[in-house]
Amino acid sequence: MSEQFYYFLQQILNGVTIGSTYALIAIGYTMVYGIIGMINFAHGEVYMLGSYAAFFVLAGLAMVGIDSLPLLLIAAFSLSIIITSAYGWSIERVAYRPLRGGNRLIPLISAIGMSIFLQNFVRLAQGSRDIAMPSLITGGWTIGPADGFNITLSYMQVVIFVVTFLSMTALTLFISKSRMGRACRACAEDIGMANLLGINTNKVISITFVIGAALAAVAGVLLGMYYGVINPYLGFMAGLKAFTAAVLGGIGSIPGAVLGGLLLGIAEAITAGYFSTEYKDVVSFGLLCFVLLFMPTGILGKPEVEKV
Amino acid sequence: MFIYHELCQDCEPDPSQTSRNPPCSSNILSVTRKLTQFAKGGFTSALYSQEHGEGEMNKWTKTAASVAAAMTLFGASTLAQAADTIKIAMAGPVTGPVAQYGDMQFTGGNAAIEMINAAGGINGKQLEGVIYDDACDPKQAVAVANKIVNDGAQFVLGHLCSSATQPASDIYEDEGILMITAASTSPDITARGYELIFRTIGLDSDQGPTASNYIIDHVKPKKVAVIHDKQQYGEGIASSVKAGLEAAKIPVVAFEGVTAGDKDFSALIAKLKKLNVDFVYYGGYHPELGLLLRQSKEKGLTAQFMGPEGVGNKDISAIAGEASEGLLVTLPKKYDLLPENKAVVDHIVAKGGDATGPFVWTGYAAVQAISQGLKAGKTDPMDLAEYLRATPTNTVMGELAWDKKGDLKGFEFGVFTWHKDGTSSQN
Numbered sequence: 001m002s003e004q005f006y007y008f009l010q011q012i013l014n015g016v017t018i019g020s021t022y023a024l025i026a027i028g029y030t031m032v033y034g035i036i037g038m039i040n041f042a043h044g045e046v047y048m049l050g051s052y053a054a055f056f057v058l059a060g061l062a063m064v065g066i067d068s069l070p071l072l073l074i075a076a077f078s079l080s081i082i083i084t085s086a087y088g089w090s091i092e093r094v095a096y097r098p099l100r101g102g103n104r105l106i107p108l109i110s111a112i113g114m115s116i117f118l119q120n121f122v123r124l125a126q127g128s129r130d131i132a133m134p135s136l137i138t139g140g141w142t143i144g145p146a147d148g149f150n151i152t153l154s155y156m157q158v159v160i161f162v163v164t165f166l167s168m169t170a171l172t173l174f175i176s177k178s179r180m181g182r183a184c185r186a187c188a189e190d191i192g193m194a195n196l197l198g199i200n201t202n203k204v205i206s207i208t209f210v211i212g213a214a215l216a217a218v219a220g221v222l223l224g225m226y227y228g229v230i231n232p233y234l235g236f237m238a239g240l241k242a243f244t245a246a247v248l249g250g251i252g253s254i255p256g257a258v259l260g261g262l263l264l265g266i267a268e269a270i271t272a273g274y275f276s277t278e279y280k281d282v283v284s285f286g287l288l289c290f291v292l293l294f295m296p297t298g299i300l301g302k303p304e305v306e307k308v
Numbered sequence: 309m310f311i312y313h314e315l316c317q318d319c320e321p322d323p324s325q326t327s328r329n330p331p332c333s334s335n336i337l338s339v340t341r342k343l344t345q346f347a348k349g350g351f352t353s354a355l356y357s358q359e360h361g362e363g364e365m366n367k368w369t370k371t372a373a374s375v376a377a378a379m380t381l382f383g384a385s386t387l388a389q390a391a392d393t394i395k396i397a398m399a400g401p402v403t404g405p406v407a408q409y410g411d412m413q414f415t416g417g418n419a420a421i422e423m424i425n426a427a428g429g430i431n432g433k434q435l436e437g438v439i440y441d442d443a444c445d446p447k448q449a450v451a452v453a454n455k456i457v458n459d460g461a462q463f464v465l466g467h468l469c470s471s472a473t474q475p476a477s478d479i480y481e482d483e484g485i486l487m488i489t490a491a492s493t494s495p496d497i498t499a500r501g502y503e504l505i506f507r508t509i510g511l512d513s514d515q516g517p518t519a520s521n522y523i524i525d526h527v528k529p530k531k532v533a534v535i536h537d538k539q540q541y542g543e544g545i546a547s548s549v550k551a552g553l554e555a556a557k558i559p560v561v562a563f564e565g566v567t568a569g570d571k572d573f574s575a576l577i578a579k580l581k582k583l584n585v586d587f588v589y590y591g592g593y594h595p596e597l598g599l600l601l602r603q604s605k606e607k608g609l610t611a612q613f614m615g616p617e618g619v620g621n622k623d624i625s626a627i628a629g630e631a632s633e634g635l636l637v638t639l640p641k642k643y644d645l646l647p648e649n650k651a652v653v654d655h656i657v658a659k660g661g662d663a664t665g666p667f668v669w670t671g672y673a674a675v676q677a678i679s680q681g682l683k684a685g686k687t688d689p690m691d692l693a694e695y696l697r698a699t700p701t702n703t704v705m706g707e708l709a710w711d712k713k714g715d716l717k718g719f720e721f722g723v724f725t726w727h728k729d730g731t732s733s734q735n
Contacts, residue, residue: 007582014574128403130595132626142608149582152607227571228602229595229627231405237569272575278538278565280575 011273019265020164024219025242026257028212044239045118050220088213250301393436399466402441416671470494486689490670510719516548529587537592538565546591598627622730643669673703
């Protein structure tokens with residue numbers, strides 16, 4: 001196989017890695033939008049909280065001398081999911097529920113305020129410096145000729161693909177098979193009617209925020225370990241990118257968020273690989289503008305029907 | 309706007325005010341500054357307008373007068389305070405991703421102030437250091453500079469990042485405040501013919517040639533990539549290195565910018581691998597280079613990396629781990645190892661500080677330069693600036709002399725090898 005092909009494959013792999021995590025974060029945006037029609041701009045910050053929670057779990061366990069890899073991973077994922085979900089639930093309770101039923105812009109502004117609050121809260125509590133996060137899974141495969149260009153695929157990248165895939169499958173099963181999932185779908189269709197038919201819509205909305213936060217926590221743990229560095233500012237850009245992914249795929253649609261995330265990741269990698277790293281963000285946000293102008297419902301989104 | 313406009317006219321009868329006040333403008337910043345100046349100097353004129361002007365005054369002027377009266381009380385209290393201390397404002401990042409460098413500068417500045425005060429101060433007056441946080445952000449730096457003006461400080465140590473120093477220095481020059489930066493290396497800062505802007509560090513245009521000469525003489529790479537963070541400091545120094553290498557016919561096969569704050573460089577690294585570069589120069593700060601080093605090691609890019617003093621920080625070892633071993637960095641000399649500086653090192657260590665950072669010493673020297681001028685009786689910033697340009701000053705960095713632009717004469721960077729434990733050794 002030619003060098004060009006290896007290079008292309010490497011860039012696709014890089015793109016899929018970053019795209020998977022965009023997808024995980026984008027789910028949080030898309031689910032909340034699907035049910036209450038609001039963009040939760042604090043969601044990027046929830047992802048950052050997930051990274052910090054994982055860091056504390058790992059640091060705490062290291063302090064008591066636990067160093068078995070599976071145990072550390074399970075503890076980091078489960079505790080980070082629990083802590084971050086608690087944040088997701090409280091954010092909805094504090095910042096959005098009291099404003100529900102009013103103008104759509106009001107919770108949006110509350111979300112921006114929440115985002116600024118969370119970022120500065122972590123900055124004040126933990127300092128603004130980069131914190132080095134332990135990389136639990138190191139090493140990887142090298143594919144291709146020893147001299148010349150070869151593909152590297154780290155174990156961590158594989159873990160990211162696998163965990164993302166498992167999370168998505170679990171979410172799809174939950175939405176399509178469980179009782180609560182059915183309630184979620186009913187609320188997404190018509191929240192007023194669902195309420196009349198005896199579905200506890202407040203509970204459904206809370207669950208939506210908890211699920212979004214849990215997936216953001218998964219992304220936070222994965223990316224924290226992959227890059228090895230966390231800081232209070234990482235939620236902002238990640239949130240914007242994930243929002244772009246959600247819009248690209250069609251906001252409100254879960255498969256759309258996954259597709260949008262992957263497409264965005266690959267587009268970034270190809271731009272950086274074949275043109276220039278400088279144009280990476282230009283392409284991401286250019287795509288956002290393009291989608292908003294020419295395909296306002298995104299790739300898999302349903303055209304919004306005005307409810308009467 | 310109306311209030312301020314009327315207020316400005318109120319100032320006119322006072323002759324001491326008219327000469328100092330710039331003409332009225334609708335610029336909100338200058339208006340705020342004017343208000344404070346008025347409050348400090350315009351005690352009599354404020355009283356005058358309250359007692360005698362009642363009849364002719366319209367509603368706006370009344371409001372203006374009461375605001376002025378309130379401000380006068382405030383101004384009087386700050387004046388009383390300023391009488392026994394000389395305020396030195398220290399501006400730099402207390403927060404934000406490069407707060408470490410701010411720490412270094414503040415450690416040095418505070419140590420100098422404490423030691424000068426302990427030795428009797430300036431002709432009986434004590435120095436007072438006040439820290440201002442600009443978070444290395446140009447917008448915040450302007451806000452901080454205005455605050456410093458309003459707080460009545462006449463001497464500034466700072467700012468730190470070149471992109472923050474540049475807009476802030478415009479304000480200091482306009483307001484007659486002397487500024488010495490201990491860390492901003494962008495040549496543009498002193499290239500604008502300003503009279504009150506100095507630095508105690510070299511320029512990118514010096515640091516670049518130091519780096520490119522070292523690369524040409526010692527590393528002799530076959531293919532070089534030059535990467536930068538698209539900021540004033542990083543891109544400036546990267547361009548200078550690129551020019552130096554190209555002049556020596558060393559091929560620079562890639563010249564690209566990354567976004568500060570970016571976390572994923574895998575696509576860029578794959579590209580560098582494909583181009584087969586054996587040397588990478590990075591112009592920027594440690595958070596990005598740390599990740600670049602770490603990801604390069606994981607992805608099997610075996611090039612030698614080099615960076616400017618903005619990456620020479622213990623945190624790069626925390627971020628990059630083993631991948632930071634062997635990184636080349638251009639840094640100012642290690643003043644903490646000079647025997648004549650032992651007393652200063654001891655003082656800083658006794659206070660629980662870290663005396664190893666480069667800006668500790670440039671910051672210390674900047675305060676020393678200000679205090680030497682003050683001791684010579686040059687209490688006006690303009691006189692002090694004249695004095696610094698004319699008189700070489702003895703500091704912890706040795707004897708410093710400034711040229712007409714405010715740059716140091718003969719400042720030299722050295723090339724150091726970085727180690728994974730966060731230390732460095734001179735090559």
